[in-house]
Amino acid sequence: MVRYTISEIAKLCGTSPATVSRVLNNPGLVAEPLRDRIRKKMEEVGYKPNPFASRLSSQSRWGLALFVFDILNPFFALIVRKIGHLAMEQRIPLTVCDTENNEEKERIYLDYLLDNKIAGIIFAEGISIPTIERAQQQTETVLIDRHYREGLISEVTSDNYMGGRQATEYLLQLNHRNIGFIGGPSNWSSAEERLRGYRETLEENEIPFRKEMVFPGDLRFESGVRALEYFLTLPEWPSAIFSANDQMAFGVLSKANSLNISIPEDLSLIGFDDIPVYNLYTTILTAVRQDIDALCTTAFEIMLSKLNGESAGFEDGSEESRTVIPTTLKIGETCSKYTGSPARRVQRNG
Amino acid sequence: MVRYTISEIAKLCGTSPATVSRVLNNPGLVAEPLRDRIRKKMEEVGYKPNPFASRLSSQSRWGLALFVFDILNPFFALIVRKIGHLAMEQRIPLTVCDTENNEEKERIYLDYLLDNKIAGIIFAEGISIPTIERAQQQTETVLIDRHYREGLISEVTSDNYMGGRQATEYLLQLNHRNIGFIGGPSNWSSAEERLRGYRETLEENEIPFRKEMVFPGDLRFESGVRALEYFLTLPEWPSAIFSANDQMAFGVLSKANSLNISIPEDLSLIGFDDIPVYNLYTTILTAVRQDIDALCTTAFEIMLSKLNGESAGFEDGSEESRTVIPTTLKIGETCSKYTGSPARRVQRNG
């Protein structure tokens, strides 16, 4: 397992290291016969360039990082998988940072990556503003499903506003008028947009938006459980619930199940994400589908073009782009027409 | 954001680069006053060593990698999270490789990592033998929950055999005599051990082991679904099922649910792993618990000591260790005493 160096290859071919290096990085500069000879020799002895030497001399940076909020959440796990494969195809090392929404962890990861001259970072989480600004100054950044500030950082998001509308319109079509909404943490802009879609659709249909119909969740399963508990304390129960992500919707489903509230007969439920994994569980959730593959692919392409210096310059600040991926509504088994009958009396736990 | 070099620091302190380097790597060699002065200056200007330069000159390798079978499976997601944090604490970059049990992907990842002089690889999956041998020759390796060959590669596994026994003994105590087993892919040795525990426990209790009571799964949810379908084709249905992992057990649960087979009244079910996530779903699964934290921590420590060259030498081949972490049985809600009544007739789908 001896590794050859570029000068050894050069010696073997009776040429100079410079030429061998050119074959590697700029083959056009080397005449064909020599180039072929060098290539053959490299192949023959299994030459691999020393990655540290080349990065040192070419002054290049290193690898990509992906920040995710919670790797146990399949939405993020799918992102990790997809970005991981894309990076692999390009032979770019990818460091996955599972921050668990912890600012301290975020900071430590980021410091570390910047010290190590990371070439770029993709954020798929509600990262804090200071972190994001620091990253943005020192390396290339792209946000997935997160809005920062117009024109400052490239973002790829689903059309959360339209998604919010799609869900709400669908529920209205089913005659629901009393629709609960489960939101996300305050630093998660996507949920805000979904809420806006929900709210504006209601108002356009002359249904007053009521604050108490919004429960602030945290994206996790347990939030959904607590949300349903909360909604049941209201004098007037919602006949449908729109959750800002699937995990919380499944929390609702589970809690409803244990309270003997049947879905969709007693309560309609609609999620957001449409994670394939969840559909394996008995009930197929109706949900707004995000096109995770498209989100990832687009974000990754933007990152690549940044790495290749294709973001020409920053003269007009318009180098940072914002891409919006459309959402679609996937009809499952958790919504039904509201018949106007009052919600069935149910027993409460605890 | 200018980065200082070691010679600039040296100049600022009126000393030589060699001394500055020593402060970094071998502080004992530098007299205290000078050392402090240099440290203060580095602090002051925010000096960070160039990682490529130091690796090039010290001839060191780079980072760790973690291979997992399927990142969507929470068992592996938990491993990714834990190892990720451990690596972060040590400031070691970690590349996560989600192989999806695809040999081609395995190979590509591995080639790539070896070319990049990865310092070590932790495998948490049923990686193929050729891959593992190649890795082992060129870098440090540790296996999690996977057996290779005694004394050749360090391994950390749960006590799968005892886990298999624990589950089976528990079911026997509950009077079950007809116990189905859902296994794993053939290259996954842990499942073999669990099966051995199951089989030997049965035989010690003079219950004949029957081949048709073993269904070969693939660790995924769908396998559990198919397993239950299979068991229902048998002339004599099992009264209990022991699944080699939780995901397949949940497949059984889900399928049972849709077939109106109630668990645990009609069928007892026991899983393996005890992933916290799953317990959020309505039914709390009875399962053999693996101590994932201990698995990861131990594996990581072994890796660190290898990286620090503490595996003195290979003279007697005994440098590679095998650590076994005990399992415990967690009683949930999916097992009940077998009353001897014949399994209720159920309607079949499809």
Next chain:
DNA sequence: TTCCGATCTGAAATCGATTTCAACTCTCAG
């Protein structure tokens, strides 16, 4: 024939650290 430019190649500097080796200063035993 001469000269220019295009094409190709090699010598040498460079990237930013680490490490060897030698030199220098002190202390202290003989």
Next chain:
DNA sequence: CTGAGAGTTGAAATCGATTTCAGATCGGAA
């Protein structure tokens, strides 16, 4: 007083690539 040895420090080589710059070769236009 001398010399050995410990403790400190700096000069310079080295790691393995990239890149600049200049020189060599060749074809074709004047």
